[in-house]
Amino acid sequence: MRVLFVHPSPLIFSEIYLKLEPLGLETVAGSALAAGHDVRLLDLQIEPHAAFRALLTSWRPEALGLSLNYLANVPEVIDLAKEARRLLPDCRVFVGGHSASFIAGDLLEHADGAIDCVVRGEGEGVTPAILEAFAGGGSALETLPGVVTADGTGPAPLLVPDLERHKPARHLLSRRHKYFIGELDPCASIEFTRGCPWDCSFCSAWTFYGRSYRKLSAESAGEDLARVKEPNVFLVDDVAFIRPEHGMAIADQVEKRGIKKRYYLETRADVLLRNREVFERWTKLGLRYMFLGIEAIDEEGLKHHRKRVHMGDNEKALEIARELGIVVAINIIADPDWDARRFEVVRQWALEVPEIVNMTVNTPYPGTETWLTESRKFTTRDYRLFDVQHAVMPTKMPLPAFYAEFAKTIDVLNKKHLGWRAVYDVFGITMRLLARGQTNFLKMLWKFNGVYNVDRLCRDHEQEVKYPLRLPPPPVTGRPSADELYVHHPNAVAAEA
Numbered sequence: 001m002r003v004l005f006v007h008p009s010p011l012i013f014s015e016i017y018l019k020l021e022p023l024g025l026e027t028v029a030g031s032a033l034a035a036g037h038d039v040r041l042l043d044l045q046i047e048p049h050a051a052f053r054a055l056l057t058s059w060r061p062e063a064l065g066l067s068l069n070y071l072a073n074v075p076e077v078i079d080l081a082k083e084a085r086r087l088l089p090d091c092r093v094f095v096g097g098h099s100a101s102f103i104a105g106d107l108l109e110h111a112d113g114a115i116d117c118v119v120r121g122e123g124e125g126v127t128p129a130i131l132e133a134f135a136g137g138g139s140a141l142e143t144l145p146g147v148v149t150a151d152g153t154g155p156a157p158l159l160v161p162d163l164e165r166h167k168p169a170r171h172l173l174s175r176r177h178k179y180f181i182g183e184l185d186p187c188a189s190i191e192f193t194r195g196c197p198w199d200c201s202f203c204s205a206w207t208f209y210g211r212s213y214r215k216l217s218a219e220s221a222g223e224d225l226a227r228v229k230e231p232n233v234f235l236v237d238d239v240a241f242i243r244p245e246h247g248m249a250i251a252d253q254v255e256k257r258g259i260k261k262r263y264y265l266e267t268r269a270d271v272l273l274r275n276r277e278v279f280e281r282w283t284k285l286g287l288r289y290m291f292l293g294i295e296a297i298d299e300e301g302l303k304h305h306r307k308r309v310h311m312g313d314n315e316k317a318l319e320i321a322r323e324l325g326i327v328v329a330i331n332i333i334a335d336p337d338w339d340a341r342r343f344e345v346v347r348q349w350a351l352e353v354p355e356i357v358n359m360t361v362n363t364p365y366p367g368t369e370t371w372l373t374e375s376r377k378f379t380t381r382d383y384r385l386f387d388v389q390h391a392v393m394p395t396k397m398p399l400p401a402f403y404a405e406f407a408k409t410i411d412v413l414n415k416k417h418l419g420w421r422a423v424y425d426v427f428g429i430t431m432r433l434l435a436r437g438q439t440n441f442l443k444m445l446w447k448f449n450g451v452y453n454v455d456r457l458c459r460d461h462e463q464e465v466k467y468p469l470r471l472p473p474p475p476v477t478g479r480p481s482a483d484e485l486y487v488h489h490p491n492a493v494a495a496e497a
Contacts (some may be wrong), residue, residue, distance in 0.1 A: 001131055004061035005029045006052060006080060007043045008073040012389045015451055017358075018181040019045050023189040024097070025067045026168035028123045032065075033169055041172035044076075052080065057086045063092045065127070068100040068107075069447060071365060072387035073197045075467050081114040092116050092134040096123040098208060101157075101487045102367035103470070104148040110467040113150075120146040121157025121208075121487050124166040133365065148256035149359055156469050159488050163194060176230065181264055182207035182289065184232035192221045192250060196238040198268070200293075202333070204367035205238045207485040215246050222253025228261070235265035242271055247278040254285050264289040276320055283324045290321060294330040306355040318355060329356040334406060336376075336395040337455060343405040347412050358414050360388035361406065364472075367487070371472050372480045380461065381468040390460060403457040 007022040012280035022043055033039045040059065042052060055061070064084050068077050081093045095107055116134075119126060126146055132138030142149045146157025160166065169198035170176070170188070177186045178318055193216070195209035216224075227232065241247035263286050272292070279287065294314050321328045332346055350357035363386055364370040376393045385392050395402040 001036045001062045001135055002059060002189070003032050003040075003063045003065065003131060004028075004055060004059070004063040004176065005032075005041045005067070007041075007045060007067045007082070008070075008076045009049075010045045011070060011072050011387045012451055013387075014045065016030065019179050019235060020181065020236075021170070021173065021176065021179045022067060023168055023191060024069070024123075025065075026170055026172065027166050028065065028067075028096070029172055031124040031127050031166045031170040032131060033230075035131065037131060037223075038170065041169065041174065041271045043173060043175075046175050046178045051462045053083070053087070056084055056091075060088060061091055063094070063131055065123075065458045067476075068095055068097040070214050070365060070387065071099045071103075072384050073468075074099070074103070074107070074110070074383035074469075075331055078110050078114070078467055085114040086332050088475045094119060094284050096120075096127075098204070099206060099366070102204065102365075106470050108148065108150055117141045117147050117149045119157075120148060122146075122160050125158060125160045157488055158386050159209070161213070163191070163216050167224070170227070178357075179230075181232075184234070184262060184264055184289065187232040187264070188220075188228045188230040189233050189234045189236050190225055190228060191242070192216055193242070193246070194239045197241070197242070199369075201369040201373075202362070202364070204365055207367050207369075208487045210482075210486045210488040210490040212488065212490040213242065215243065218246065218249035218253050220252045222257055222259070225250075225259055225261070226256065226257050231260075232264070235263060237266065239271060240265040240267040241275055241278045241282075244278045247275065248281065250277075251281050251285060259285075259412060263287045264291070266291040268292070268293060269314045272317045272320055273313060278306055279320075279326070280324055283326060288327060289329065290326045291329045291331070292321070294332065301331055318353070319455050322354065327356065331358045331360060332410075333362050334359055336391045336393045336402065338405070339396055340401070340405055343409055347409050350409075350413055351416060357416070359406070359409055359413065361391055363388045363390075363392055366472075367485065369480060369485065372476050372484065373477045374472075378471055380465075381471065382461075382463060382465045383467065383469050384463065384470070385460060390457060399461070400454055403454045405453045407454055407457065426471040427497075 005025050005028065007025050010019060025041065029039050029041050040055065040061070042055060064081070066077050066080055068074065077095060081095070084091050084093055093115050094117045095115055100107060100118055101120040104120055107118050112463060117130065124143055128140065129138055129144050130147065133141050133144065141147050142152035144152050144154045147154040172400070178367065179189070180187050193214065195211070195213040195401070196203075196205045197211050197213050199211065263282065265287065269292055292314075318328060324329055332350070334343070334346075346359075364374045365386065374393070378392055379394055380392050391399065391402055397405070447490050
């Protein structure tokens with residue numbers, strides 16, 4: 001079959017700070033290629049929507065796979081499905097991805113027949129069977145694991161048993177120079193592990209994977225890294241180097257193969273404290289940037305998010321990163337209950353530490369514990385506002401005042417590290433990127449005021465809502481059970497074909 005896979009457009013933070021290659025979709029596309037299909041991949045983070053229409057009319061795919069990792073992309077994905085159905089009535093359409101897994105039934109209802117099925121859970125294992133069913137030579141869609149249709153729901157989704165089996169089809173994206181994160185420009189993405197064993201109340205990574213944690217072999221990780229052509233690599237693992245022996249074994253492979261890259265990864269403060277020697281070794285291999293999910297600047301905030309770490313540990317971890325010469329980016333979650341004084345306290349704290357500080361807004365998502373336990377009512381049913389940059393719950397201050405403080409904080413944080421002063425400070429880096437034709441880092445410096453301003457954020461609440469989000473049931477008391485939250489269950493692993 002001719003199969004087109006499509007990633008939707010960027011969200012607000014992607015307009016500025018980063019654009020990451022769609023590694024998950026590349027892996028699903030790789031599984032379709034291995035099954036013998038004619039596959040193309042289109043990334044609307046990079047390409048215009050006109051390119052989507054052009055492919056539909058010129059190449060005429062027989063199946064269309066749409067990626068939906070972020071809730072805010074729901075309206076766009078539904079409209080893409082409807083456009084494909086209008087132009088190619090016989091094209092079969094399926095949707096998968098992280099957010100799609102938690103709202104499968106709602107997607108089918110919104111699409112009004114334009115989506116044939118939604119895939120819950122990991123997609124690379126079941127995609128070949130879905131395409132076989134589309135072609136008429138396989139099982140009925142509703143009998144496949146993790147597949148949801150208007151006619152029924154298949155068995156529970158299965159974890160892929162062997163992460164090494166499905167290789168990402170990176171060659172399907174030609175404009176790879178458009179992917180970057182900060183000054184790591186261009187930047188590829190890679191995966192060494194999948195899953196997270198912690199259970200933060202605001203996060204849906206652990207509920208998606210059932211708190212499971214799986215690793216590529218060091219040899220496979222090294223082999224995949226050696227195939228990456230870009231000089232910079234973002235490690236997409238939810239928490240990097242949880243198992244120190246695994247991180248050391250991959251480091252052995254990097255040294256053995258003579259791989260020279262610069263790296264950006266995400267981890268936790270307690271993991272850095274426990275496995276300092278691993279991170280120290282990786283700094284010698286090119287680790288330059290690290291994202292630490294601090295989330296709060298006091299014990300009360302950490303307890304609220306159930307980070308299972310103390311402020312003292314966070315401070316020790318930051319000190320270790322400084323000693324190792326790693327540039328750290330941290331995130332603080334702003335709560336709608338904050339007043340102007342709380343924003344000012346956070347701004348002052350952020351200016352006193354040398355780290356790069358980012359800010360998001362507390363946003364319960366389907367699939368998170370807070371989605372079921374949050375007692376405050378939602379103020380919107382617009383999927384597009386669930387992007388951690390908008391307030392979707394009642395704010396203590398009037399909404400324009402809340403956004404004024406939020407935008408002011410973002411502006412202060414940007415000027416600290418990413419304003420025009422940064423161009424002066426990293427003049428050599430900027431000129432090196434320009435000499436290689438890389439302009440992503442420089443262009444992002446122009447965009448702050450156009451993206452983070454009160455008028456734009458407030459106007460976003462006035463948009464027409466074509467596809468209203470289904471609100472959660474009344475808040476539950478206590479913690480929800482795992483069965484209410486999990487997409488995958490840790491023991492539900494597919495057998496190898």
